[in-house]
Amino acid sequence: MNRAGQTKTRCWWCGEDPLYCEYHDKEWGVPVHEDRKIFEMLILEGFQAGLSWITILRKRDNFRKAFKNFDARKVARFSRADVSRLLRDAGIIRNRLKIAGAITNARRFLEVQKEFGSFDRYIWHFTGHRTLRDPNGVTRKTIRATSPESDALSKDLKQRGFTFVGSTVCYAHMQATGMVDDHVKGCFKCRKR
Numbered sequence: 286m287n288r289a290g291q292t293k294t295r296c297w298w299c300g301e302d303p304l305y306c307e308y309h310d311k312e313w314g315v316p317v318h319e320d321r322k323i324f325e326m327l328i329l330e331g332f333q334a335g336l337s338w339i340t341i342l343r344k345r346d347n348f349r350k351a352f353k354n355f356d357a358r359k360v361a362r363f364s365r366a367d368v369s370r371l372l373r374d375a376g377i378i379r380n381r382l383k384i385a386g387a388i389t390n391a392r393r394f395l396e397v398q399k400e401f402g403s404f405d406r407y408i409w410h411f412t413g414h415r416t417l418r419d420p421n422g423v424t425r426k427t428i429r430a431t432s433p434e435s436d437a438l439s440k441d442l443k444q445r446g447f448t449f450v451g452s453t454v455c456y457a458h459m460q461a462t463g464m465v466d467d468h469v470k471g472c473f474k475c476r477k478r
Contacts, residue, residue, distance in 0.1 A: 347376030
C-alpha cells in the first residue's frame with residue numbers, strides 16, 4: 286500500500302498473490318549483471334516452459350537447494366545419481382529432459398564464461414549492453430512474447446549447445462533480468478519513456 290493507504294498499481298499478470306507481487310516489485314525488469322543470478326534465471330525459465338511462472342516461484346527455494354544455489358560449476362558436474370535424486374525431489378519440477386537440460390546448460394554456461402570473461406558480458410551484448418524499452422510504452426495488448434533480440438539470443442545459445450532456450454524462453458529471461466523493461470503503462474514500476 287502507498288502512503289495514502291491505496292494499493293500500488295502493478296502489471297496485471299502478478300495479480301494479488303504476495304509472492305508474485307514481491308517478485309514483480311523487486312526483481313522483474315531490474316538489470317542483473319551477476320553471473321550466478323543470470324544462470325539461476327536461465328535455468329528457472331527453462332523449467333517454466335509450458336508452466337506458469339508462479340509455479341516456479343513457489344518452488345524457487347527448493348530449486349536453489351536442489352541445484353546447489355545455482356552454482357554453475359557444481360551443476361555442470363552433476364552425475365546420473367544427481368539426476369535420479371532430482372527426479373525424486375517433489376520440491377522441484379521433475380522432468381527428466383529439463384533436468385538434463387539444466388546440466389547441459391551449466392556446462393555450456395561455463396564455456397561462454399571462459400570465452401567472454403563472464404556470461405554477463407556475453408548476454409548483454411544482445412541488447413547493446415542496455416535495457417530495452419518500448420518508446421511508446423507497453424500495454425497488456427502490446428506486450429510481446431519474443432523480439433528480434435530474443436530470436437538472436439535463442440539462435441546463438443542453441444548453436445552453442447544450450448537447450449530449452451527458444452525465443453519465448455529467452456524473451457522471458459530478458460524481462461526477468463532487466464534486459465527488457467516491459468512494465469506496462471500505469472504500473473508504478475513503469476519508467477517514464
